[in-house]
Amino acid sequence: MRTDAAVDAAFSLADVRAAGLRWTEYLEIRGRLGREPNRVELAMFGVMWSEHCAYKHSRRYLKLLPTQGDGVLQGPGENAGVVEVAPGIGVALKVESHNHPSAIDPFHGAATGVGGILRDVLSMGARPIAILDSLRFGSPAHAASRRLRDGVVSGIAHYGNAIGVPTVGGELVYEDRYAENPLVNAACIGIVRADRLARSAAAGPGNPVLYAGARTGRDGIGGAAFASDELDVASVDRDRSAVQIGDPFAGKSLIEATLAALDTGVVVAIQDMGAAGLTCATSEMSSKGGVGMRIDLARVPRREAGMTAGELLLSESQERMLLIVRQGEADTVAAIYRRWGLQAEVIGEVTAEPALRIYDGGTLVVDLPPESLTEAPAYQVPEEEPKGRALIVEAPESPRSVAEALLRVLGAPTVASKRAVFRQYDHMVQLNTVVAPGADAAVLRLKEAPPVAIAVAIDGNGRTTWLDAWAGGAGAASEAALNVACTGARPVAATDGLNFGSPEKPETAWDLHNAIAGIADACRAMRVPIVGGNVSLYNESPVGSIFPTPMVAVIGVLSDVSCALTSAFRDDGDLIVLIGEEAASLDGSEYDKIVRGRVAGKPVRVDVAAHARLVALLPALAADGLLQSAHDVSGGGLAVALAECCIAGHFGARCRISGSSDPELALFGEGPSRVVATVTRSRLAALVARCRSAGVPVAELGVVEGDALAIRAASADLVVGLDQLRTAWEG
Amino acid sequence: MTTANATAARVRLTILLKDGVLDAQGQAVERALRTMDYDAAHVRVGRVIDLDLPAANWQEAAREMCTRFLANPLIEEFEITRLDEEAR
Amino acid sequence: MTTANATAARVRLTILLKDGVLDAQGQAVERALRTMDYDAAHVRVGRVIDLDLPAANWQEAAREMCTRFLANPLIEEFEITRLDEEAR
């Protein structure tokens, strides 16, 4: 490998590898600098050029995503995206993964994941108003998976509850592919006045650089590089510094102090110190602003004696922000942080010359052009279409009846009620939660712009993506948007979290490319811009890669919160209709997995144009009062969707599914663009007319009545009492 | 607190964060003690778990459950002591 | 963890719920240990606080701060031990 050994290099291959770099990258660094980097500089390149910070393998695919649209105040490129949801009111959103930290320490890993994403949104000047968590674990039949889940859930609760930001939704999916490498993604939504948007580009030579928040310790040193490594057995015994510990108390004080600091109007730029800590914040802020900084590490507040320059620069201690403040105003801002019991120290100043010069007292320890750190090389690796993917999950006994099959699917851990989890999250604090967790999407009223509300949902399906990456990517965006539309909201923006295995495997590269293309195609059709996101690669363990898992969080706007819908059936005698395309398949379905014990075939690909029509139609129907309830058909198919509407509304239903001659397919087949809705008898004709003129299929399914769910599908008759449904679903 | 059962050992597991690991609770308690005018320093807060274990292999069992479940060895250290008699 | 300062005592305060007060955390840990096939019983979970106190009157100070603040006497009891030497 080391063919250039001839050049008398200052570092050995082992040194370079230990810094998380390739030999060719080291040579590139020497070339860019025209000299040898020193040891500290090499380590800084190691974290900044990690996959986590630099998107070396994903950058070229991310270009496929649509990022512009009406109301986008800030697209990708900042700490979070921002979209205008009411005149002068912006909503910031961003998703972030904390998969590897959570595998190593589920509690602290998940807690710091929440803390980190909150600070990304805070960096935009936005007050965080909601959290969503999207989780993947191995089967809960295994004690180890349950422990992991319980640790993660209590970590999210620990941080989110204390900080006073409601966790209003998320996902919880179990697949054995995640047993060794769980996925813990958290998204945060914040609210900000459009004229108060904060940004991260440093400016104004002579302006002080203010460090604010908690002290720096030896936490998470090299975390960013670490998050880009494959998890192997040895990593569990790796240096304790790989684990970051959060302090939600300091985090809450940091939010209040930062918002108060921004209110003074003297903050020029701000960014959180997350992955790669001080290194990342100083180099990104300088590079974005086309300026430089002179920093003195001796002034950095620290928790431990004897910390080296490298440790101070790479530490990922939590609850810290970096601010550029107008000259002469540093004391004003520092006083605000100190009042909240936090550290605030001027550690340097902005310089006109674009050089990042870092001193440790009198000694110059780093002297780099900021862009050399922020502009990492990108890689293109061979892609190869995966062939013949199929899994035998288990060989379950076949059910005696469709009713029994329904109960089994309804009780499957991925489909069943998640109440035991979201009951542990404060989902009501801040007084905005109009529709709480458990619905298709959460609905939050905006006190700043009544009667406007927003709806938020996050979705992803690794099994579908594994079988057909484009279908999985497009499906994630389509389903999240449809969830939002089912509440009556118009989707306006999205953020994507891409969780994949090693991009150096040709099949994974193919998955990544096609999943992103799927997200792009669906979002473009729906006119939903992607305003930010996150990529987590190398989700591998000794037993192989995870299912490729793109997740998409969508936010939508409801112009009048009183029109918000839920999935619950509302009234005896209401008519049940199926709105949307009929296409469905058992390939990749919950039924296939749970009842038939297999994961195989080709799931239905979403027809993005037809889906966009459906997503646009629902909010219009809701605004005109034509719907009583709406619920998208997803995992478990039509039978499960109907059961969920019955359980939520405490009503039974009598339905007939026509069209298919295969009862299993009719009841449990999954397709991406279907909605179970109800309408009062008197409005049925108007509803049907509206669907027809929008070019969206609609079919009558039945009526809300009694205390049992009765479905006739082809040759099968299914009747299950409401109590039985609830018991199966609630477990 | 001690157990009368001769075949059971009363065991105490004391779990503390390693030096250098952020102890937010310890810091908060230290600040509070100082505002109350106590001259306290280097405050660390941890957990203690008292339990009965089969006397035959209490040490081994205790060590294993700490390593596997009760503590995270990356960031925490633990001590195992026997409460109902001198440790053998 | 111990202090080198001759004028400071390294003190451990162990705080446990009184007998008869529901120890929900102890029960949760016990349930979890049992599902992992450990034969654990009578599990109690408490807090441990290690701190430096002036050596001159560490016992008195420790007792006072436990009674006033670190323990809630309605529900908790505490033990005080010195870590850096035999308690005098």
Added chain:
Amino acid sequence: MSAPRVAVVIFPGSNCDRDVLHVLRGVLGADAHTVWHEERSLAGFDAVILPGGFSYGDYLRAGAIAATSPILAAVRAAASAGVLVAGICNGFQILLEAGLLPGAMLPNRDATFVCDWTRIRVERDDLPFTCAYGRGQIARMPVAHGEGNYYADADTLSRLEANRQVVFRYVDDDGAATAHGNPNGALHNIAGIVDERGNVLGMMPHPERCSEALLGSCDGRAFFEGLLASIAKRAHSVAGGGR
């Protein structure tokens, strides 16, 4: 006669302060002000609310560190002067830790945080805090806490019951104080109590979370309305008495 002035105390880590202010000011148009925990006086306020949250991270025990805060001396003084003091959730925990109310909070029966709707029965309608409720009325209110399992020794419990200091009790759908209706294991299903004089109240449920129909219940609004009305009435009777 001026409108009642209400103080909402903010500790670092409080997180329901803005919610209580929203209801007092935004929904009810009351004259409410924030007071930082380092203040030493509550002069000029007719009522003091300690809101929910995780003051000081709830480290050590929920409310324990906040109870040592400077403002607590002022709260104590206000309480003994007869000013109305209400602690909601973390505020209740702080009042217990400060000894302004008897008893203590233990971690919830299930050892996990619980955020959910509960039903509580209003046991007294003759207090300033509950005068807008009917006696025995059942209110739907959310709880959100990890340590809400009220504990007191047997003597204290019987004293509380004998003096009718239990103000709110968790009940089930049938209105009975059963274990099923109890979200956290609190003894005697206690959700809220007052001190002997009746001007210091602590409650775990969040009335501010159910003061607008949009949020699923308006049952908490009467708590704040009653509080404001009784202050106004007091002021009136004092004025009327031509002191």
